[in-house]
Amino acid sequence: MTSATPPSNNTSLTSSQAQQPLSESALRALAATAIEQIGKKQPLVQVITNSVVTNFTANALLAIGAAPAMVDIPQEAGPFATLASGLLINLGTPTPTQAQAALEAAQAAHHAQTPWVLDPVAVGILPVRTALAQQLLDFKPNVVRGNASEILAVSGQSAGGRGVDTTNTVEQAQQAAVALALRIQGIVAISGPEDFVTDGHRHIRLGNGSALLTKVTGGGCALGSVMAAYLGSSPSPSTYFEYTCAAILAYTIAAEQAAAQAQGPGSFALHFIDRLAQVSAHDIHIHAKISI
Structure with a gap:
């Protein structure tokens, strides 16, 4: 695994931005706006992900109106991250080459202020990806998303779950998510029957979704790429929190449909790819289940 120089600056949310109050109606309105922005901006999303889910992830991005770019080799990943609208790094199958590319891309994205998402798949029980996740955290991902066991593991509070499956509940991981969000000065999203999103100050629960997402390869992994697309369509870092919630709502409402x-x-x-292409601002207003 190739090391990279930790950053000296931070492009994540500031404390003053993170502490802005947020109402359910305001979040619903911003999430609806975010869906419309994806279609207008057509963000270019760099994806460094596992080999099992590449096709499903690319199709999910195309469905929402984004442009996927699977640029995951050294000497290309870093330069491309400076050009992309957003970046996903998913640790599902981290080969040595891909691990090096991930570090290059994370470092480049951080310095170029390209928003990026870390999905620490199966960290904790597997040593290579666990060490890699800790290195990547030095480059301040704007969002870390995972299941409860993965969030507990990447925050150093447990040994992880059973491979990609969680052995913990969302409630058990909430305090770890808050601590991790404060550490990276960004956002942490725990996926589960009810999703939990926090920036360390604000805490949102989102209740849409379907258990069938857990029965499809890439059902969780593709969500990270959709988050990266939404961040890449955000008008500024000050709305990354709302746009992260918007990505989850669009994704989980499409799953319900x-x-x-x-x-x-x-x-x-x-049907999911079809619905993801058709989910609208109206669907957010009518169907979003939000608890602040």
């Missing part, structure tokens, strides 16, 4: 049509996991995957 797809589940209503599906006969099982296979048909759900097809």
